[in-house]
Amino acid sequence: MEGLVAGIDVGGTRIKAGLVFWDGTVVARGQWPTEARRGPEWVMRRLGREVRALAVQAGVEWRDVVGVGAAWPAFLDLESGWMEEAVNLHWKNVPIRDLMERELGKPVVLDNDGNAAALGETWIGAGKGAASVLCVTVGTGIGGGIVWEGRVYRGALAMAGEIGHLPMKPDGEPCTCGSRGCLETLASATALVRESRRRGLIGPSGSLTVEDIFVLVRQGDERASEVIREATFWLGRGLAAAADLLSPDVIVVGGGVAKAGDLWFVPLDEAFRSWVLPRVARYCRLSPAFLGEDAGILGAAKLAWQSFTEAREAPS
Ligand SMILES: [Zn+2]
Structure with a gap:
């Protein structure tokens, strides 16, 4: 070509x-x-x-x-x-x-951006060769995109894939979309920082970033570990709901928070597998994104x- x-x-x-x-x-x-x-x-x-x-x-x-x-x-x-x-x-x-x-x-x-990232990861990234891919980007918010047989699945108003606004917790925090307790209010970088502050955690420079939170986890800080356990619990549950609905071959998870690696990915995978239908789980692979930036x-x-x-x- x-x-x-x-x-x-x-x-x-x-x-x-x-x-x-x-x-x-x-x-x-x-x-x-x-x-x-x-x-x-x-x-x-x-x-x-x-x-x-x-x-x-x-x-x-x-x-x-x-x-x-x-x-x-x-x-x-x-x-x-x-x-x-x-x-x-x-x-x-x-x-x-x-x-x-x-x-x-x-x-x-x-x-x-969510659809574009999903298409990129399906083309030559973590979803390469798969027929159906759900791609989730966990950063300041939580974005998503669905690729079905090589094409972005858009739905009626091109709104398909907005996994960050799955309604999870009726009495949860207010969301940017106007609702409450959406997945992104429970598991995004913003949520990690908010919950860590609530528990009195402070980073080395006085401010607190997601990287600081994972440094504290590595140092054995129980409050920081609890924040990660809760966030991955909710995200795993949200991914399980999406997987039961779509039965994708691969769920690709990327974004700033995913850079933490196994400290975040292992509890996420455990939470996902504890909620998803076993037959769906058997064929569905949860993978870190490959393409990064x-x-x-x-x-x-x-x-x-x-x-x-x-x-x-x-x-x-
Ligand atoms: Zn929302």
Whole structure:
């Protein structure tokens, strides 16, 4: 297959982008601060410059780029290409696809960050070769995406995969979505820090991060261990509910909290297996994400490959 696509992963603080071959090889990559407060027009102008500069970096012509895939931390209307809301960027009602196509001069396909990460991990990451993959990203919040036979499963309003808002605890903490006791209020990085503070834990610098909490666990701090036990209990229960519903081949778990490794992953796997249907568990593998920071870029790139090259080759 000739040509390249650009994969762009927009986060609350940084934008990452890469030029990607059909086999997932990243030939040039870059990242820069999002600076969302400057507004969509400004952010898009910089994005246009930075992404075109990748072609120079790779020694290819911009005209060799077939199309662009972009992952946004937002609720999107995929048909019209409008961003309805991006809570972390404080943006609402932005014609995001039109703005991007104008700056880049290429067709652009959009998706949310959870779906893009799921597609990336299924393409060349921890879910490679699997027919059905649930991908869960545990960071400040909890995001998710479902891939079914190589394609993102979206549901009616492209909202499928929002595992972070599974209702778990009726009297739980308020959630960013307006509800209470959602999975992300119980098991995200935000929840770990909140519960640790509640137990009086303090990090070395006076503040408290997820890394600090795991340092305390390693030092044998019982309060920190209890915070991790509770969070993994709830996440394991949420994953079991999702697995019973979907019966995926693989559940890929990534994000900032997953970087803690076995201290987090082992109790999570135990909790998951204690709740999930045994027949579902027999075929379902829980795996750490492989792609790390690259999942969004690669997923967005795969989306572009699927959207622009397959469409071009499809019989009319
Ligand atoms: Zn919620």
